[in-house]
Amino acid sequence: MSKTGQSPAGATAAAADPADDAQIEFGRWLFAQPCTFLRGVARLDGLAEPDLPEIAFAGRSNCGKSSLLNALTGRRSLARISNTPGRTQQLNFFDLGGKLWLVDMPGYGYARASKTDIAAWTQTVRDYLRGRPTLRRLCVLIDGRHGIKANDKDMMEMLDAAAVGYQVVLTKIDKLSAGGLATRLDATAEALKNHPAALPDPIATSARNGDGIELLRAQIAMLAAGSPNGLKSAPESAG
Numbered sequence: 001m002s003k004t005g006q007s008p009a010g011a012t013a014a015a016a017d018p019a020d021d022a023q024i025e026f027g028r029w030l031f032a033q034p035c036t037f038l039r040g041v042a043r044l045d046g047l048a049e050p051d052l053p054e055i056a057f058a059g060r061s062n063c064g065k066s067s068l069l070n071a072l073t074g075r076r077s078l079a080r081i082s083n084t085p086g087r088t089q090q091l092n093f094f095d096l097g098g099k100l101w102l103v104d105m106p107g108y109g110y111a112r113a114s115k116t117d118i119a120a121w122t123q124t125v126r127d128y129l130r131g132r133p134t135l136r137r138l139c140v141l142i143d144g145r146h147g148i149k150a151n152d153k154d155m156m157e158m159l160d161a162a163a164v165g166y167q168v169v170l171t172k173i174d175k176l177s178a179g180g181l182a183t184r185l186d187a188t189a190e191a192l193k194n195h196p197a198a199l200p201d202p203i204a205t206s207a208r209n210g211d212g213i214e215l216l217r218a219q220i221a222m223l224a225a226g227s228p229n230g231l232k233s234a235p236e237s238a239g
């Protein structure tokens with residue numbers, strides 16, 4: 001995986017580097033663990049103390065957060081998918097094999113949200129990001145068809161200011177041609193240079209055809225293991 005942040009020009013280089021076979025296998029193993037809905041919370045005071053490492057998924061309403069979660073865990077309907085934007089209204093916590101929590105966050109930029117809703121959302125997200133020492137990675141999902149929009153930029157600037165590191169994940173890339181994807185990846189990597197808390201290389205995914213899902217699983221598994229050195233022993237020792 002690129003650690004330097006120096007990616008030569010070109011879409012292939014701009015996309016996150018492929019994981020090796022052992023990492024892919026580890027990711028597959030982790031995400032084959034039983035995954036269960038823990039609880040949904042609208043306010044963080046309803047949440048259990050941070051316990052396991054957490055990976056959270058944020059993004060604009062309808063960008064494909066719940067679908068990505070389902071694709072990662074190989075379940076059709078773990079997280080609720082909807083054509084109605086703004087369906088996921090709370091932070092939904094899922095337990096993956098007692099090893100990791102996955103957090104489906106409410107989408108932002110929902111056109112029909114009231115100012116009060118937006119304020120509440122912003123507060124919840126800020127509280128969550130500030131108060132989760134166990135948060136290992138925030139994935140910011142960007143709808144691959146549209147690229148980074150103004151409200152994505154606002155969100156990313158908030159994260160930059162709070163120094164919360166994040167991985168940008170392009171979704172729905174099955175809707176793009178090969179050329180369209182290359183252009184989107186280049187433009188996204190270029191835009192990320194202005195966001196100090198963003199990892200440099202976006203990951204391109206499709207919940208529909210599975211593109212990029214193994215790579216994302218592998219990256220999350222590595223984070224959950226704590227360090228790349230924990231990789232080989234983790235599946236055996238975890239039973």
Ligand SMILES: Nc1nc2c(ncn2[C@@H]2O[C@H](COP(=O)(O)OP(=O)(O)OP(=O)(O)O)[C@@H](O)[C@H]2O)c(=O)[nH]1
Pocket residue numbers: 059060061062063064065066067068080081082083084085086087088089106107108171172173174175205206207208209
């Ligand atoms: N073609 C395609 N459509 C997708 C993909 N992922 C999600 N969608 C569609 O996009 C719409 C929104 O998906 P969701 O997963 O509900 O999006 P969300 O970000 O969780 O939405 P909210 O919870 O409302 O914020 C649904 O109609 C999905 O079927 C994908 O990879 N490819």
Ligand SMILES: [Mg+2]
Pocket residue numbers: 065066067080081087088104
């Ligand atoms: Mg959702």
